[in-house]
Amino acid sequence: MGRRVAIVGTGQTYHKSHRPDVTSKEMIYEAVTAALADAELTIRDIDAVVIGNMDHFESINYVDAYSVEGSGAFMKPIMKVTTGGTTGTTVAIAAYYHVASGLFDRVMAIGFEKNSESDTTGAIITCSDAIWDRFSYSGAIPSLATEATAYMEKYGATQEDAALIGERDRNHALNNPYAHLQKPLTVADIMGSPMLAYPIKLGDICPRSDGACACIMAADGIAQKLTRRPAWFKAVSVRHTYTWFGDSTDYNKGLVSMQRASKEAYTQAGIRNPVEELDVAELYLPYTWAGLKWIEDIGFCGPGEAARFVGDRNTHMGGKLPINPSGGVISTNCIGATALLRVAEAAIQIMGKGGKRQVPDVKNALATGFGGCFWSDVVILSSERPA
Amino acid sequence: MPKDNAPIERLETTFTYPMPYEWSIGLYGSRFFQEIKKNRRFIGIKCDGCKKVYVPPRRVCGPCFKELTELVPLSDTGVITAFSVVNYPFIDPNTGKQRPIPYTYGYIQLDGADNIFSHIINEMDLSKIKVGMKVRAVFKDKKDMKGNTQDIKYFEIIGED
Numbered sequence: 001m002g003r004r005v006a007i008v009g010t011g012q013t014y015h016k017s018h019r020p021d022v023t024s025k026e027m028i029y030e031a032v033t034a035a036l037a038d039a040e041l042t043i044r045d046i047d048a049v050v051i052g053n054m055d056h057f058e059s060i061n062y063v064d065a066y067s068v069e070g071s072g073a074f075m076k077p078i079m080k081v082t083t084g085g086t087t088g089t090t091v092a093i094a095a096y097y098h099v100a101s102g103l104f105d106r107v108m109a110i111g112f113e114k115n116s117e118s119d120t121t122g123a124i125i126t127c128s129d130a131i132w133d134r135f136s137y138s139g140a141i142p143s144l145a146t147e148a149t150a151y152m153e154k155y156g157a158t159q160e161d162a163a164l165i166g167e168r169d170r171n172h173a174l175n176n177p178y179a180h181l182q183k184p185l186t187v188a189d190i191m192g193s194p195m196l197a198y199p200i201k202l203g204d205i206c207p208r209s210d211g212a213c214a215c216i217m218a219a220d221g222i223a224q225k226l227t228r229r230p231a232w233f234k235a236v237s238v239r240h241t242y243t244w245f246g247d248s249t250d251y252n253k254g255l256v257s258m259q260r261a262s263k264e265a266y267t268q269a270g271i272r273n274p275v276e277e278l279d280v281a282e283l284y285l286p287y288t289w290a291g292l293k294w295i296e297d298i299g300f301c302g303p304g305e306a307a308r309f310v311g312d313r314n315t316h317m318g319g320k321l322p323i324n325p326s327g328g329v330i331s332t333n334c335i336g337a338t339a340l341l342r343v344a345e346a347a348i349q350i351m352g353k354g355g356k357r358q359v360p361d362v363k364n365a366l367a368t369g370f371g372g373c374f375w376s377d378v379v380i381l382s383s384e385r386p387a
Numbered sequence: 388m389p390k391d392n393a394p395i396e397r398l399e400t401t402f403t404y405p406m407p408y409e410w411s412i413g414l415y416g417s418r419f420f421q422e423i424k425k426n427r428r429f430i431g432i433k434c435d436g437c438k439k440v441y442v443p444p445r446r447v448c449g450p451c452f453k454e455l456t457e458l459v460p461l462s463d464t465g466v467i468t469a470f471s472v473v474n475y476p477f478i479d480p481n482t483g484k485q486r487p488i489p490y491t492y493g494y495i496q497l498d499g500a501d502n503i504f505s506h507i508i509n510e511m512d513l514s515k516i517k518v519g520m521k522v523r524a525v526f527k528d529k530k531d532m533k534g535n536t537q538d539i540k541y542f543e544i545i546g547e548d
Contacts, residue, residue, distance in 0.1 A: 020397045121477045130410050134481055135536045136507050138473045142492045145471030153518040198472040198513060246503040251468055
C-alpha cells in the first residue's frame with residue numbers, strides 16, 4: 001500500500017492554435033509558474049518532475065533535459081514518460097507513483113505540445129506500424145471514424161446524436177477562459193461542417209492546440225497544510241494494448257481498454273454505481289462519437305443507451321453527471337498536455353476553483369486519458385482523504 | 388543595439404529534408420508476403436494457448452505471452468468490420484507528397500482470422516458500402532510485387548454478408 005497522495009495545485013497556459021511568441025520551454029514555464037502559484041510553492045519545494053509530450057512530434061529528443069529551464073528541474077530528478085495521447089495521464093500517474101512510493105514528497109507532472117511546430121497528421125501517421133499500417137493509415141481521424149461506423153451499424157446511433165456531444169462540449173468551453181475554441185457550435189453547425197472522413201465532420205473532431213499543463217502532487221501530511229481542499233487520489237488505472245490497429249480494435253467488444261481500466265478504478269475507489277457516486281467526469285473525448293460509445297464502456301450507461309442518456313441532458317452542466325465542464329478535448333487539444341488537462345480539471349473541480357464552470361459540491365471526480373491505438377487510463381480524485 | 392526589450396517580429400526556422408529508415412519485417416511477416424506472391428492468399432498463425440488466429444502472423448501472442456509456431460493458410464476473402472472515406476488532404480510521410488484522396492480506409496476481418504486487417508477498399512460511394520459486407524483481396528501482378536502491403540492493391544466488395 002502506497003502513501004496517500006493529493007493534487008495541491010494546477011497550472012495551464014491559455015491555448016491557441018499557434019504560439020509563435022514563445023518556444024516550447026517558455027510555454028512550459030508559463031504552466032509551471034501557474035501551478036506553483038496555485039499551490040503557493042516555489043520551485044525549491046519541488047523534489048522531482050515527470051514530463052512528457054508526443055514522442056518526437058516536434059522533433060525534440062530527451063524533452064526532460066530540453067525543457068529543464070522551463071520545468072525548473074535543473075539538477076533535480078526528472079523523467080520523461082511518453083505514451084501517445086495518454087501521456088498526460090501517464091505523467092500524472094507516474095508523479096503519483098513517485099509520491100506514493102514514499103521517496104518524494106512534492107512532485108510535479110508536466111505535459112505539453114506545440115502542435116503548430118509539426119505536421120500533426122504526418123506525425124500521427126508515423127505512430128502507426130511502418131510495415132503493416134502506414135500505407136493505408138491517414139492520422140487520427142479515420143481510425144476514430146471506423147469506430148463510429150461500427151458503432152452506428154450496431155446501435156443505430158445517428159450523426160446528430162454524436163453532434164450533440166460537440167454542441168455540449170463547445171458550449172461548456174465558453175465558461176473556461178483557458179479553452180482554445182471559444183465559439184459556440186450547434187448540432188446544425190456540426191452537421192453542416194465539411195466531411196473530413198465519413199462520418200466525421202470538421203465540427204466532430206478536436207483542434208490542434210499549442211499549450212502546456214502542470215499539476216503538483218503532495219504526500220499525506222503535507223497536502224493538507226498546503227491547501228484547504230486537496231484533491232486526493234482514490235484510484236489510478238492504466239490499460240494499454242498494442243500499436244497495431246488490427247489487434248487493438250474489436251468492435252464487437254467495444255473499447256476494451258476503457259472497460260478494464262474503469263472497472264479496476266471503480267474497484268480501487270469502492271465505487272459501485274459511477275453515475276450516482278461520481279459528481280463530475282472530465283473525459284478525453286477526441287471526437288464526438290467517443291462521447292457516446294466510451295461512456296458505455298466506462299459504465300455510465302448500458303450498451304447502445306448513450307444517445308438517450310446524453311439526449312436527456314444527464315451529462316450537460318446541471319445534469320446528473322456533468323461531463324467535460326472545461327469544454328473537453330473537442331475545444332482544446334495540445335496532445336501531450338491533453339490528458340493532464342483532464343486530471344487538472346478534475347482537481348480544479350474538487351478544489352472548488354472552477355469559476356464559471358464549477359460543478360457544485362464535487363466530492364468525486366473522474367478523469368480519463370485516451371491514446372494511440374485505443375488505450376485508456378483512468379484517474380479518480382476525491383475531496384475525501386482515502387481511508 | 389537597443390537595450391530595452393521592446394516587441395519585435397518573432398522568427399521561425401524550418402526543416403524539410405527526407406530522413407530514411409530501414410525496418411525488418413521478421414520471419415513470419417516475410418512468410419506472409421511470400422505466400423501472397425506464391426499463392427495469392429493470406430497466411431495466419433494460431434496460438435495454442437488461446438486458440439486465436441492472428442493475421443499477419445507474428446512470433447508471440449501478446450495476451451498469452453507464448454511463442455507461436457502453427458501457421459494457418461487462409462483464403463483471400465473477409466468481412467468489413469468498419470470503414471471510413473478519407474476526404475481531407477494531407478502530406479503522406481511515406482512519400483513526402485499529398486496522398487491521393489478520397490479513398491476508403493477499411494478494417495477487414497479475414498475469413499479464418501480472429502483479429503482485424505487494415506487496408507483500403509475500392510468503394511467510395513457511401514450508398515454502396517456497409518459494415519458486414521464481404522470483400523476479396525485484389526493483388527498486384529506477380530512481377531510487380533515488392534513484398535509489402537501494397538502487393539494487395541485493395542479489397543473489393545463481393546456482396547452482402
